[in-house]
Amino acid sequence: MQQRRVGRTGLTVSSLGLGTMTWGRDTDEHDAGEQLEAFLEAGGNLVDTAASYGDGESERVIGHLLDGSVDREDMVLVSKAGVRTRRTPDGAGVVDASRGSLLDTLDATLGRLGTDHLDLWLVQTPDLATPLAETLDALDHAVRTGRTRYVGLSNYPAWTTAQAATLLSDGGPGLAAVEVEYSLLQRGVERELLPAAEALGAGVLAWSPLGRGVLTGKYRATVPASSRAASPHLRGFVEPYLNDRSHGVVEAVTTAANGLGRTPLEVALAWVRDAPGVSCAVAGARSAGQLHGVLAAADLELPDPIRAVLDEVTAPELGYPERF
Template structure:
């Protein structure tokens, strides 16, 4: 698998990363261990998790596997903080990117993961109630104390990303290494400002949900499989936004392209994101090792220019003033 630099940093990651949102909940220890073995054998390195995944269960499971069968040096550990585990009455997480909350969450993550440092630590989502200076101060402290090697932001708009990059800029700061955002043929909104901003700032782009929350695999073309995320009580709301007519048209275009190449829709959709300008790593999750093998089948696929051009045209986001004058 290709190894890439994250932006202008010295951090190197695999072009496809392994997402672990379902680990410890829908994916048990046996399946997770098999996934990690398959992923590492394929040359994968980046392992993406968060303190909120399974209320810490994902990190705890990763820590157990690292302690038992995997060398810590073989993986690039990425985790996120900024959403407190306490739940509101409606089931939503509590956004809190204050200094105390972030650093407490980081310490808890390191304890669950069984390591003294992360390779990359991200703030999971913007917190309008906390001054950006305070949030960034926690990131600087985490690097200064050796608890993480690099820091970045996830799901932030371009203007905040640019502001953060300026405030974290060397030599006084650790730098903004990466931004992690949703990016797929069904969600190209980041191309309006985030992608060009990240490129100009030297931050690497990590793309989460490159398969359109699973919809681009084509599994929902006719119905909702009983074993799918869209049928799961805790993930149904995550998938439903892409079960609409527009998405159906994109899925059909991807399916047609895949048929012409003799590949699967999953492989075509993943290859498109992985090789999009500025992307350091496309992070895909899987429930089983069998599903992960399907993901890794895209490693050798390079989309022909005419097919990429057609997919670009069919899914292009609307861009106007002032991004395009």
């Protein structure tokens, strides 16, 4: 698997990353262990999690695996903070990127993972109630105290990302990476965020490169009973892409895949992985079998004509002020 630098940093990651959103909830520790072993054997190293995934269960599973047969030095550990869970029956998430909350969450993350540092720590989502300078102060403090090597933002707009990069570069650790949703079904980041990241020297981690699973083609005819769209806690995550526009994109991807003798999953993943500015495409799988399908895309390079067609049929609308 190809290894890439994250932006203009010295951090090197695999071009495909392993997402763990379902670990500890839909994916038990045994299946997670099989996935991690297969991923590392294929040359992968970036493992992406968050304190909010399963209210910490994802991190706890990773920690158990690290306490077993997995060598910490073989992994680039990425985690996120800024969304905490209310202690209420509904377990609703609360956005909180205040200094205290972030640093408390980081300490809890390190405890669950059983490690003294992260390789990359990200603020998961913007917090409009907390001054950006306070959030960034927590990132700077985390690097200075050795609890993480690099820091970045996830799901932030371009203007805030640029402001954060400026503040973090003034005697601080700098902005190493941004993590954003990016797929053939979601190309909005191309308007401003990707150009900003390139100019700022920040690497891009693309989450949900398979359009929340829709680009695999599994929903072309129906909603499988075992799929995320049929899951009570993930149905709302998938439903925005179960529409006529997405159906047309899936058909285009399927046609391209048939012509190449590959799967729609491989074509969709290769498109994101090799998009300009992307350091790593982070894909999750519920089982080791599904992960093998993801890893099969590692050797696929899309021919230029096919990439051009997919670019055309999925291009985001651009207008003022992106185009003047």
